[in-house]
Amino acid sequence: MPMPTMTLSISCPDQRGLVAKLAQFVYRYNGNIVHADHHTDAVAGIFLSRLEWELEGFEIPRDQIATTFINYAQREKIFTSWQGVRWQLRASDIPYRLAIWVSRQDHCLWDLLLRQRAGDLFAEIPLIISNHEHLRPIAEQFGIDFHYIPVTPETKPLAEAKQLQLLKDYRIDLVVLAKYMQVLSPEFIEAFPQVINIHHSFLPAFAGANPYHRAYERGVKIIGATAHYATVDLDEGPIIEQAVVPVSHRDTVADLIRKGKDLERVVLARAVRLHLQNRILVYGNRTAVFA
Incomplete structure (x- = not known):
């Protein structure tokens, strides 16, 4: 089995700085990003992101990542509003x-x-x-x-x-x-x-x-x-x-x-x-x- 990873998938209204803020969340807790994909649909005004990082060395226990991310997003004001925000976390080693x-x-x-x-x-x-x-x-x-x-x-x-x-x-x-x-x-x-x-x-x-x-x-x-x-x-x-x-x-x-x-x-x-x-x-x- 390859090294387990965590994937954060997000779609939300577009705004400046989202890529940097999301990457900073992973970096802050010693995560190593292995894949980062982003896209903006300018017509719909939607930002879409898939961020995948290694779980080895990540400082947050996997059962606490979701809660930690919510707290981080609120504290750092990642989203101007949670309306229209859809997100999911999924570990690669859970089939x-x-x-x-x-x-x-x-x-x-x-x-x-x-x-x-x-x-x-x-x-x-x-x-x-x-x-x-x-x-x-x-x-x-x-x-x-x-x-x-x-x-x-x-x-x-x-x-x-x-x-x-x-x-x-x-x-x-x-x-x-x-x-x-x-x-x-x-x-x-x-x-x-x-x-x-x-x-x-x-x-x-x-x-x-x-x-x-x-x-x-x-x-x-x-x-x-x-x-x-x-x-x-x-x-x-x-x-x-x-x-x-x-x-x-x-x-x-x-x-x-x-x-x-x-x-x-x-x-x-x-x-x-x-x-x-x-x-x-x-x-x-x-x-x-x-x-």
Whole structure:
């Protein structure tokens, strides 16, 4: 394991001196900064920052860093107002706990599980939820609890209540929709907003169902995949990662689907890794990705 670090992520109204003041907080307590990324959205007037430092030698016990930072920020008047300030601290040696949700397609599920087993994704995956039984053998092969929760329009509220309870019981930090072919309700998103979805097109093109068929009908020359945070608006959440591949008039719908699946695996894995490394800051319906 590499040396543990702490990451401070902040988005707030822009003002002078923020970079210096944040760095001074780390320096004051003998911290060694290993990564510092900042961005200002001049149109929105938003400042975004990701500051990562080594915990070895840092003079504040990790369970007291948050309180110390709040006191420091108030004392040094880092922010003219706390209104609009969003911040998070996360230690690198504490893995996120993921729940992977699937339907019948298995390509993204296999990819995530193999990457996690190989150490490419530093996370725990204690739970897989599906609205079909088809992929239970994969969960059993990896020793992961599998919960089958069928969903119909009539049973959706009850199904989502069961899903939310499972997320609480398993102490889940992030839900990954790995080709889970159901739309989450606004009530679910409000209760658990930390959800990453993979969509099989280069959004905002071909949102919704059957994007490869629609792309074929339009004779497109590229197809893509998009990983984004799920919101109440279908396929319109903040985009994390995208990729494209060229196609031609010779490609059938089946060819587009095959090529698209390859993209989906890679794009979803990249998005999940960025989240696990605390490299994504969301503001409005946009993201700053400090990759």
